[in-house]
Amino acid sequence: MAYAIEIKNLRKEYGAKVAVNNINLNIEEGCLFSLLGVNGAGKTTTIKMLTGLAVPTSGDAYILGHSIREDINAVKSIVNVSTQETSVAPNLTVRENLEFIAGIYGMDKGKSKQRVDEVIEQFNLHEVEKNKAKTLSGGWQRKLSIAMALITEPRILFLDEPTLGLDVLARRELWRVIEGLKSKITVILTTHYMEEAESLSDSIAIMVDGCIKASGTLDELLKLTGADNLENAFIKIAEEI
Amino acid sequence: MKGIIFCKRTVKEILRDPLSYIFCLGFPIVMLVIMSIVNNSIPKEAGMKIFELDYLAPGMAYFGLSFVMLFTCIQVSKDRTTSLLMRLHASPMKSIDFIIGYTLPVIIIALLQMLVTYTAALILAAVIGKSISIVGILLSIITLLPSALCFISFGLIFGTLVSEKAAPGICSIIITISSMIGNIWMDVDQLGGSIQKLSKALPFYHGVKCARLSVAGNYSELAKPVIISMAWALGLYILATFIMSSKLKKDVQ
Numbered sequence: 334m335a336y337a338i339e340i341k342n343l344r345k346e347y348g349a350k351v352a353v354n355n356i357n358l359n360i361e362e363g364c365l366f367s368l369l370g371v372n373g374a375g376k377t378t379t380i381k382m383l384t385g386l387a388v389p390t391s392g393d394a395y396i397l398g399h400s401i402r403e404d405i406n407a408v409k410s411i412v413n414v415s416t417q418e419t420s421v422a423p424n425l426t427v428r429e430n431l432e433f434i435a436g437i438y439g440m441d442k443g444k445s446k447q448r449v450d451e452v453i454e455q456f457n458l459h460e461v462e463k464n465k466a467k468t469l470s471g472g473w474q475r476k477l478s479i480a481m482a483l484i485t486e487p488r489i490l491f492l493d494e495p496t497l498g499l500d501v502l503a504r505r506e507l508w509r510v511i512e513g514l515k516s517k518i519t520v521i522l523t524t525h526y527m528e529e530a531e532s533l534s535d536s537i538a539i540m541v542d543g544c545i546k547a548s549g550t551l552d553e554l555l556k557l558t559g560a561d562n563l564e565n566a567f568i569k570i571a572e573e574i
Numbered sequence: 575m576k577g578i579i580f581c582k583r584t585v586k587e588i589l590r591d592p593l594s595y596i597f598c599l600g601f602p603i604v605m606l607v608i609m610s611i612v613n614n615s616i617p618k619e620a621g622m623k624i625f626e627l628d629y630l631a632p633g634m635a636y637f638g639l640s641f642v643m644l645f646t647c648i649q650v651s652k653d654r655t656t657s658l659l660m661r662l663h664a665s666p667m668k669s670i671d672f673i674i675g676y677t678l679p680v681i682i683i684a685l686l687q688m689l690v691t692y693t694a695a696l697i698l699a700a701v702i703g704k705s706i707s708i709v710g711i712l713l714s715i716i717t718l719l720p721s722a723l724c725f726i727s728f729g730l731i732f733g734t735l736v737s738e739k740a741a742p743g744i745c746s747i748i749i750t751i752s753s754m755i756g757n758i759w760m761d762v763d764q765l766g767g768s769i770q771k772l773s774k775a776l777p778f779y780h781g782v783k784c785a786r787l788s789v790a791g792n793y794s795e796l797a798k799p800v801i802i803s804m805a806w807a808l809g810l811y812i813l814a815t816f817i818m819s820s821k822l823k824k825d826v827q
Contacts, residue, residue, distance in 0.1 A: 363738065409664060416657050420658045421656070422658055437579055437666070438665060482661075
């Protein structure tokens with residue numbers, strides 16, 4: 334079986350606090366994998382280590398065969414991340430933001446224009462493409478932020494709480510976008526919203542206090558806990574195991 | 575190449591902020607006009623040279639550069655706040671790309687600002703019937719470049735170390751200090767004593783002197799302040815790149 338990500342005893346300490354505690358996890362290529370956990374469970378720290386935004390204290394992870402400790406530059410060229418906070422250049426237009434990221438990842442002008450047009454089409458950004466990012470609503474900004482992560486054609490996309498703080502309509506709109514990515518690339522999603530993970534994921538892992546407490550498909554987690562939905566399964570795993 | 579792409583983005587970010595025009599271009603011109611009016615009211619017998627146009631314009635060109643520090647500082651601290659830098663940390667960009675991307679745009683803006691200030695000074699000189707040497711102005715712009723780099727370095731250091739909210743306050747302190755003991759508004763040489771010693775121990779006095787000697791065509795005395803300004807610029811820029819690189823590395827610890 335081809336794994337997009339193989340995590341081996343990955344650990345991160347901040348002083349005396351252990352944010353991620355020797356986790357092990359394999360994520361299949363092309364799947365949409367959700368990482369669930371309460372605040373401070375270690376989800377964001379895990380993503381930061383996998384994307385080169387934090388250096389592990391010990392252990393390693395292999396992103397399509399590249400070690401995050403030994404070969405982080407190769408990792409950075411094949412992954413991209415949309416962070417919790419909307420990370421856009423506020424005074425640049427939507428199109429300029431996309432062109433900017435394409436350029437940073439080394440695309441020439443022709444390729445950049447082609448990808449920008451494709452991504453604008455894919456995310457329905459036509460009506461706002463000439464608007465400055467700072468004038469967009471939260472939902473549009475989040476869409477742009479994900480589009481900026483996708484323009485580089487990453488083989489693995491990390492979405493850290495992509496729908497946090499969005500209203501229900503904007504959230505559903507983003508769900509459609511994320512669903513559209515399924516099977517095309519590997520997507521790693523962290524979220525607080527159980528219905529989001531339930532609706533979108535092929536596979537789910539639950540983190541508690543820096544540890545992976547359970548992982549598997551939705552059906553496997555429901556069977557493991559005897560719960561009737563993911564929220565109850567999550568509560569059982571988080572509280573009992 | 576990535577540094578140049580980042581540079582283009584920074585230029586757009588700064589030029590699309592209306593405050594850039596107000597502070598970088600409008601403010602020095604307004605001050606130039608006001609101080610010239612003040613100079614008109616001072617009796618010639620007072621022998622006060624500091625507000626005379628050929629003396630004031632180089633001072634104003636230097637004063638304008640201190641606002642370049644403010645914009646560098648705000649831009650760096652704002653990028654850190656908006657988490658755009660986090661996205662870029664996850665990209666193949668290196669520390670050197672960030673440093674080039676922040677430095678080049680503000681050097682261009684500093685050059686434009688000096689050109690605008692001196693053009694305004696030339697127009698004002700024509701109105702009041704004074705003459706200012708264009709060769710002197712061009713030399714002054716060149717000799718002010720180390721001072722521009724000093725202010726950019728301060729901007730990079732404070733932008734890296736303080737928050738977006740604290741940045742304007744810290745920069746205001748430096749702007750005030752540089753204008754007071756830099757010999758722009760206050761004749762430090764006449765005051766003498768500790769103030770003069772303090773002025774000479776800092777880069778501002780020497781930067782202003784470079785600009786004034788160039789405009790005055792007093793080339794024989796130019797070497798010393800130019801060398802001191804260049805030494806300060808080099809030292810501060812090395813310090814700024816060290817602090818910025820360290821902070822970027824620390825952010826991914």
